[in-house]
Amino acid sequence: MNKVTPLISKEQIQEQACEWISRIDRGLEDRERNQLQLWIKQSDNHQSSLFEMAALWDDLSVMHELSGLFPLAEKSNADAQQSRVFLSRPFMATAASFALLCSIMFMWMQWQPQSDIPQQVQAQSQVHETSVGEQKTIALGDGSLIALNTNSAVEVNLGDKVRSIKILSGEAHFEVAPDANRPFVVAAGQNKVTAIGTAFNVQLLENKRFELLVTEGKVLVSEINQSMPDDIHKLKTDDFSALGTIMVSGDTAVFDGFFSEPMIRLSLDQVQRNLSWQQGMLVFQGESLEYAIAEMNRYTAKQFVLKDEVIKARRVAGYFKVGDTEGLLHALQNNFAIEHEVVGDVIYLNAAQSH
Structure with missing residues (x-):
């Protein structure tokens, strides 16, 4: 049986990072700190998104916690302090609610119907x-x-x-x-x-x-x-x-x-999954990558082409905004190490070559 690989979009990673920032702000337990370290190690995108959200959070205690966990946070800490020079007082006053608003906004944006008033x-x-x-x-x-x-x-x-x-x-x-x-x-x-x-x-x-x-x-x-x-x-x-x-x-x-x-x-x-297109979403739950790509192709003028036969049968799970070409390419690179080449209106997908 083929293994089902979840496709994680950039928006989902950012939402997860927001949740971690919120936990860090109220204080991590030892169990949560271990879980955070595992989450960071899963992908470089996890780490970069976490630091990006931490800089927007605008809280020295959060950056201090990250610097203790990950050395690269020190650079993010310095960048965050430099960015504060350009932050207005109203923005700083509302920064404490950023993680909650971030999560809500990602969910709202992803599930908004594509049609306007009938x-x-x-x-x-x-x-x-x-x-x-x-x-x-x-x-x-x-x-x-x-x-x-x-x-x-x-x-x-x-x-x-x-x-x-x-x-x-x-x-x-x-x-x-x-x-x-x-x-x-x-x-x-x-x-x-x-x-x-x-x-x-x-x-x-x-x-x-x-x-x-x-x-x-x-x-x-x-x-x-x-x-x-x-x-x-x-x-x-x-x-x-x-x-x-x-x-x-x-x-x-x-x-x-x-x-x-x-x-x-x-x-x-x-039934709800089959009708998810009405909310502007595509939901996959174990379908082949070939099927998922064919569905995405229905919603964009640029067409994806899988060149490697071996990756067509891989099974995937996840959800995407229809027509989100950038999000799909990010997920394929992050989850399958699949590279792409754009030739006109065609995006060719290949398994990354090992060096």
Whole structure:
């Protein structure tokens, strides 16, 4: 079994450094001092981030503690004192709360949704799209919401008898407002998904295939040409057997006119992880590095290419802001000793050569 290596971004390291600074300020126990030394030895980035945060903390007791633990802190101590000449009194007065604010700011920045206030759509028929790296939330005139992921497009037609959506490309999540007189139908590939008071996610794949994840309620999946009764919202579950396949909250499957892969039931945590893109995040929990790189490539114009076959199968865990090219390169260097070379819009990744 391949070992799962956690990918630690620069922001995560800085957040951890903030937590250590806070502990140092209130006084370290012997056990904590040993843990700090181990954390420092794990990476040079840990040490540099710790000193950087300590300088901003602006407390001589913290720098004194660090100088006793690590010789390099003496230089940081001198740099910190020199920087104090340029610090205003208001800044110094608020420095004591820096670690707490630092942690909160990192978490807030990482988990902010990429979309602004939903763009309301009243028009009968309209195409909505996002560019690479862009995400957008659209409020339809009926009260439904569509969250578009990167490089995606949908065609919306709010008719008198049916609300029709067609996935043209990419990925979208739908929160459907109830309307007994107008079914909400999403066409994707060779199938259509009819909402029955629900929320669900659709990602269009290659060769007219698509992946469906139901996040609330239930949906009916049928072939694109399957006719539907006008009173579909009045039907009971047993009545749907002749029309298609019923999927409920937590169910996910890939379709190609029929099931191309078995239906899977996901836990709540797995569902939330699959939808983390709505918060502008990508979460990996043991997937291959090749898969992780392919996901990152969806969100940036610059494309990553893994040149070494041996590193493709390495399994990773961690979370990143979508499109955070610098953060990913930092994590790959820090965790895998993977170097990169930029050629135009392509970033080639290679295992570092031992000297």
